[in-house]
Amino acid sequence: MIRKLLLTIGLMQVSAVHAQDAPIAHDAEYYILEAQHGEQWAEDDAAVDALLAEFQQKNGGKPPNILSILVDDMGFGDMGIPELNAVRGYATPNINQLSDEGMRMVRMYTEPSCTPTRVAQTTGRLPVRMGMGDTTVDISGFGLPGNEVTLAEVLKEGGYNTSHVGKWHMGDVAESWAMNQGFDYAQHAIHQQGQLTIFHDDAIREQVSVGLADFDPVYTLDDLFRPDASAMVTVVEGEAGGPVREIRMQAGERWTAAKYDEMNQAFQDKTVEELRRLAGESEPFFLQYWPMIPLDNTRAGRDGPDSPNGGLYADKMQLLDTWVGDLMTELKTLGIEDNTIVILMGDNGHFTKYAPQSGFTPMIYRGGKGDTTEGGVRVDAFIRWPGMIGADTMINNIIHVSDLFTTLSRIAGADQFIPRDRLVDGVDQSAALLFADESKGRRDHVIVYSISTPKAIVKDKLRLNLPGPGESPILAEFFDIFRDTHEKYPVSTEVGAWGGQEFVRILGRHMGRKEKYPDGPPAYGVPYEGIENLRPESQSAVEAFLLKRSSVEK
């Protein structure tokens, strides 16, 4: 190994600079792997280039379309495996078919909740790098900075038409919104299901919310304490450089469970409409559809298809499956089935807080949304590209959601537009995908953050859950995640004795790299600024928020 390492160090410059002037700046561990595998990677890169060129030649000189379907709060095993459908008591036949027609990325790691995962896919960077690790529910006055270079911006530079429909959840300040972050067109919610399924009258009636407005206001001194879905901006729509407007809400109107269903149906319908529009253009397209089901919290007179499980979660899972099936049918109808990459995956583990009502509980891995254990960050993930990515295949190497940024940019022939002035965490996994060869993966670890604190390190099959402040690293627990998916039985002290110091070094190198590429803040600003038709109640809610924010300055 040492000899191989010495031999390849001389090739590092060549292999790292793939068809570009300057290499992408990665995190420290990348260079340790590159020193060992750079020569092979250079060969693989050439083979990938040849494959992509061949595809483009057959596809009228164009790279493939890309459809990203990112689903909320679904744990590993919820989709794509008929046997586990049976365990859960519902069926996802369309998604299972998508899985059969494509590849399962078994070890796809996300961030532990919605916002950071979406940021990592969008920017190719760990959310901590621009202070976007937190998932907020109501008005927060910050968001993804405009100076981040998004996947949409990279692909736009590469000649793509870009469109986004559904969830966004990367901030309530204007510069963070999709139409201001590289998308030609966007229709998206500003907040998330916390606002849209919890902070409204139906949820209060069903006692999904603890109280809110359903008690005698005489005991309330602070009317600004609790959020109200109807006062927040719900869904906005706009084009790049154009005006942004809230849609489907009138001044004084109350947000309801029925409106939530209506919104979801509208997102689905809009996605079909966008597919049709984009398929008619001469440029390739990048379409993000980030649905806001299956996560839901109120029943309020709803009904779903029958299943052995029944209930809200199963209903919405089966609805999601139907919608995914409809999109796949649409791709076929439009004749773009073979030149469109479809990526379907979850954004983090189950939202176990709602477990009793909904059935969002972990099966295979420990923990759920918000947890930095495997169950928080392991998701079902599929990629389908007929003829290019083997049908019914799996790869079991580690992939982080940020790798999609780099890999899709590469596949789109747009990786020269990935910025070189900042650290990019996402590595190029195209060789592993295209050759369905897990040994061609370019990552063997992830560092799992909770907001801004590293909480766990996974390296090949070992996982160290980092001790908290004041706890001894000697007693930190190591797990073998093949043998113990629920992180219950720490592996032997020998692994700890060696692994402890080695994992501390991994963390040290990761932190050391921040000296050259320091973490920055998110974009702070006035919420909802620039929305043309801001409702008076939303304006009041913004004022209440600003009052609270300024209270610390008194």
Added chain:
Amino acid sequence: MIRKLLLTIGLMQVSAVHAQDAPIAHDAEYYILEAQHGEQWAEDDAAVDALLAEFQQKNGGKPPNILSILVDDMGFGDMGIPELNAVRGYATPNINQLSDEGMRMVRMYTEPSCTPTRVAQTTGRLPVRMGMGDTTVDISGFGLPGNEVTLAEVLKEGGYNTSHVGKWHMGDVAESWAMNQGFDYAQHAIHQQGQLTIFHDDAIREQVSVGLADFDPVYTLDDLFRPDASAMVTVVEGEAGGPVREIRMQAGERWTAAKYDEMNQAFQDKTVEELRRLAGESEPFFLQYWPMIPLDNTRAGRDGPDSPNGGLYADKMQLLDTWVGDLMTELKTLGIEDNTIVILMGDNGHFTKYAPQSGFTPMIYRGGKGDTTEGGVRVDAFIRWPGMIGADTMINNIIHVSDLFTTLSRIAGADQFIPRDRLVDGVDQSAALLFADESKGRRDHVIVYSISTPKAIVKDKLRLNLPGPGESPILAEFFDIFRDTHEKYPVSTEVGAWGGQEFVRILGRHMGRKEKYPDGPPAYGVPYEGIENLRPESQSAVEAFLLKRSSVEK
């Protein structure tokens, strides 16, 4: 439903007496379902009869051969699902193929450990009915009573040749052994892996055992305290009515890890040999192969195929898979692939006590071997019968391992030999299997015992974990096992308020039925009696056992 119930009560006699003089006596819940579905069941029975007759006609007038492969201590999801192979970091391609060629019985329930599960399959009765709920490790002086009517005896009456190879573990008294319980030929261990992989010198050297003989004996007053694998009888062989001999051990010889491997290989080889012999006979055959892998506990210089997981468990899983593949190939070579039913399943959940070393940890369900939670009693279970049971099918209705007794007897055309003088827990599931229709199942509940105490009741999707003595049933926890496979989030109090009383009634009916059919004791006796070549050290071990047993009488 009430109307349907009233309509069908008049038909109960007809539907219960399927082609026999007297109906099989079942537990109370059966009659509640029969009253609701008897008419449909009568129709289904006629259709099953027609299918079986058609098969026999094509098969030279004979019912199918039956090969039962019962594997030790494997939790749900360990076999048959490529995605979960990847999660575990090993591959079982041959077993996965068997799954693809047959049916997965998703809700197969066993008993929570080795002995009771094997008793339930063998007798069609809950082990508590003859005091066989306990799993012993060393010399115990009891076993399955000779007056139990075993599946082998029923099939023998029905014209089958019968053979058993591998684990047995239903007692160390002669009347309990396979060659005395309906098998024409048997070669089996008397005890189990506790003896064969823990109580020997290699295990002591590896510190698998805590101490045993590796400390200064000056501190040992009681030399009879600890067991010694070499002093116990290991594997016996014999024919029905003939002498029984211990094989592959000489007087004074020490049992070792190497001998354990040798024994397992010999079981596999003998199974292949038996398949060849039995295939050449004119009668159909019933062959049980109950391997003693993957469970193992010592490494001692062993090596296995490479896998991402590595280690003992993965090695042995892959070895098991190879062996299953070899048996399937042999079936094909012998031309009996299509007229042989193959049943492959686990006998209970993971042996979590050995988790840190081995990787025997639960993935999907809570708990392992010995636990009465789902993880203790839910296993992978496959049945393959080409042309009769649909390839790549699943059924999700509840099946208990005792149902195999009744169902296989029926399929073999031997159900008239099922005794009518005792309660039989196993119900006939042939319609569900042959029509791959889970709505045709004839059981919607299981009562899970730990040794002799009912600990849980599962009825359709609900599970009640029974409160212990002195605990209020009002606080007993209900779980929805589709929504919450790890039994972590009890379902709402409404279910408890209704379900509590209803589940108490289920238990009451079950206990009430024991007035007519009371539980009996196991067969007590002198261990190893009748073994022709009993080694002196085994004789001494028996004497030590008898001394201890008689000590309570002083």
